[in-house]
Amino acid sequence: MRNAKWGIALSNRFPEKIRVFDTTLRDGEQTPGVSLIPETKLRIAKQLDELGVDVIEAGFASSSEGEMDAIKLITKEGLKAEICSCSRGVKSDIDAILASGADSVHLVIPASDLHLKYKLKKTREEVLKITEGCVQYAKDHGLIVELSAEDSTRADIDFVKNVFTKGISCGADRICPCDTVGILTPERSYEFFSDMIETFPNVTISTHCHNDFGMAVANSIASLRAGASQVHATINGLGERAGNASLEEIVATLKALYNLKISIKTELLYRTSRLVSRLTGINVQPNKAIVGENAFAHESGIHTHGILAHPSTYEPFSPEMVGFTRRIVAGKHSGAHGVKSTIEAMGLHPTEEQLKDMFSRVKNLGDKGKKVMDADLLAIAEAVMGLQKSRPIQLEEVTVVTGDKVTPTASVRLKLNDKEVTGAGTGVGPVDAAINAVKTAISSVEPIHLDDYHVKSITGGTDAMVEVVVRLRKGNRTASAMGVREDIVKASVEAVISGMNVLMADYNNQTRREQVQ
């Protein structure tokens, strides 16, 4: 057994080339609550193609007109990837695929007694006949055939093999024993796929794992280790229930842990994840591996200290590998090193003594349960360093009128460098109107750009607290700030003005000026 770094075994029977079969647009789109229009599906398909997947399962051609339109749109695009569509064991489903112009059919045949008895209501003999008829029909019409046996992992394994034997004898190009309800474990996957590969040595074997117990990725990797040569996966692990195996986690594991070559442009993984999250409306949790917002974020003192000294102390690989960036966050668990690095980036150079004081104040804020934004760090630094508190903008008054028969309209009165200015604005809603009024009021002196406006999802009643986080930009500087109120308008105005004040304080420039003098 040859060992790679960190003792990870390389004795495995990984195939020469691992094919990636992406099913984000089929099994992934079956995520409850997700529906994509054809143009959106095309956009994701193009991104997947650029990412370098071998097969794009684009949808279920027979399931609706929209699906058919989407697959047609994608097949016409001339992508490098094979375009596949899903089918039940019904000839009309295959006819739909032929009409769609797809290259291949993913033919799904139920295999467990549970599925045969309760869902399909057919005998094993009937199922074998259906398999024969469908594979033959698809091959006769020129399709590549990937034959899946649904719920294989809970089925009589001899019957699963009979289905595959029948399918292969009719020309099936690839076979896939599906772990439909995610009951595999890694050691069982290895055993199961070793047996499959021994039985069917001359055909491409796929693995299709679901994530009901959170082990879809580990099970997929174990199947590949046993010699399976194609893996079904989705971006962000989308899919029925707890989803399918996550493409980005599989690819990063194969590359960073097993040191294998894989034809995926890993540096596009983060961007692809964001695109899919945005277009499907399914959030990625912050602590999701590889692509979650926190995957390369560090707050606790011990960790930031390590990261600033040498990133690999607390990162298994560099975030750039997947097109992501590292983030140092200030908060309750911060150490002195993290606070120092953030404050220096603002252009301030506190003494060791001052830094210690700031550090303890950051912790105090955190102890009170508060998130620490750039605006908070600036306020702390000013207080500790005895700098004059620089709040060039102060809100005096904001008023908004909105409704379905009036154009949302807002007025603000601000103190801008102690001079009173007013502004008015309209918008698509009350928040937009209020922010436009603020922008108008200060436009004469400060062109500031709102890079990101984020309202945390509000659950509860209409009187719940609203948390608005903004990131503003002025030239190449950015600042984060937050507003928390029961009123979304007030919270938004507060956050924007607080962020603007950080940018206008501009210690970077002052420092530069002092250095020049």
Added chain:
Amino acid sequence: MRNAKWGIALSNRFPEKIRVFDTTLRDGEQTPGVSLIPETKLRIAKQLDELGVDVIEAGFASSSEGEMDAIKLITKEGLKAEICSCSRGVKSDIDAILASGADSVHLVIPASDLHLKYKLKKTREEVLKITEGCVQYAKDHGLIVELSAEDSTRADIDFVKNVFTKGISCGADRICPCDTVGILTPERSYEFFSDMIETFPNVTISTHCHNDFGMAVANSIASLRAGASQVHATINGLGERAGNASLEEIVATLKALYNLKISIKTELLYRTSRLVSRLTGINVQPNKAIVGENAFAHESGIHTHGILAHPSTYEPFSPEMVGFTRRIVAGKHSGAHGVKSTIEAMGLHPTEEQLKDMFSRVKNLGDKGKKVMDADLLAIAEAVMGLQKSRPIQLEEVTVVTGDKVTPTASVRLKLNDKEVTGAGTGVGPVDAAINAVKTAISSVEPIHLDDYHVKSITGGTDAMVEVVVRLRKGNRTASAMGVREDIVKASVEAVISGMNVLMADYNNQTRREQVQ
């Protein structure tokens, strides 16, 4: 090798009793952006205790005053679980733990050369001396000692063993080789822990896995299979970066796949997950295993058909096991069976022909990228069944005034059963005021309760589309409805009125009345 159901191996060396060491309040709270105040930590600790964990790691006593207060609060509560606190290899950290009243110390000693060289800046000899000094000090003061070797999986294994040998000789009760940056794989975990257990047969060995490649749960299970007898985990997999191993996934796997007895009340898992998500502010993604909103949701035709015939066709275990419930969702991928079951629950009994028509209209909506709510299903059913469209409430006008110097105030004019009614209300913000005005306007005829109000997180600009989803209740009936607008006030009013109309349509009662006649 004895096999349990589905061929999963039981040959394993699982210990008689698997101890659960929960670190939601320590490693979990180190999630960037999370800070919990002492009262919140206590609330979570009580829930973990009820859940049945063996150890609660309550925080890092020396890290801040708030942490100290939180641990004191928890130790005073007299919970059944052992209360533990984390410490670096520094005596003052142990003093803080002694002051906090915790039962045990989780002493973390860096073990890899990478950590020694770049972070700790100490030699191996110095580290052994520190280990000796700290373990002895903690034991002399009556603490249970769990000794962790940080970054063990990337360290020289002989040195890791030296650290543990030294610690055990000084009285350490438990040892834990940490997979600090999540680089284990299941087969490597099994091998690694088998070696550990062979070397240290007489001490409790813990496994502490991070999720950087998405395999923390599989790695934890593999360590337990090799004979480790305690598992570190967090609710929702919270923790540094991509988080720690998820407690609920580990527990469900041990119980449902390996058929092991475990002293966790699994039926409290969902409730515990929601509590932690709400109090930390870290969302659980819908496709998270075990506790994600979609973990037991079914939309696609093939799946709902199966589920309605026999739930185990598409569920590996029943949602009740973890205190969750099944959900059938209507949408683009729906089959006739799913639509039928939802419409019948509304008290409507369409013919097969009508059902087919409804079904194709649901798909059409889905094809357009729309989520299908109860309000949409009702509209479709009415159209198809030729029922008079029942919209007792119609919005004529809404106007809101808000600001920081005015009390948010709204007026509405509605048609209620073709009679014009008006209402006015104030609130904490413009949305609250508008909804209160609607409630006032219809209060004379309809007491309807807003069970849930959810605004999807808005990212982008202040002019982004806002999606408001509400669930309303009247007696024992509920209805979901959605409003999508650029204006959060209009979207909210639209959603609430649309849901009220579903509840007031009340075909259930009509049907009952007809049946009585």
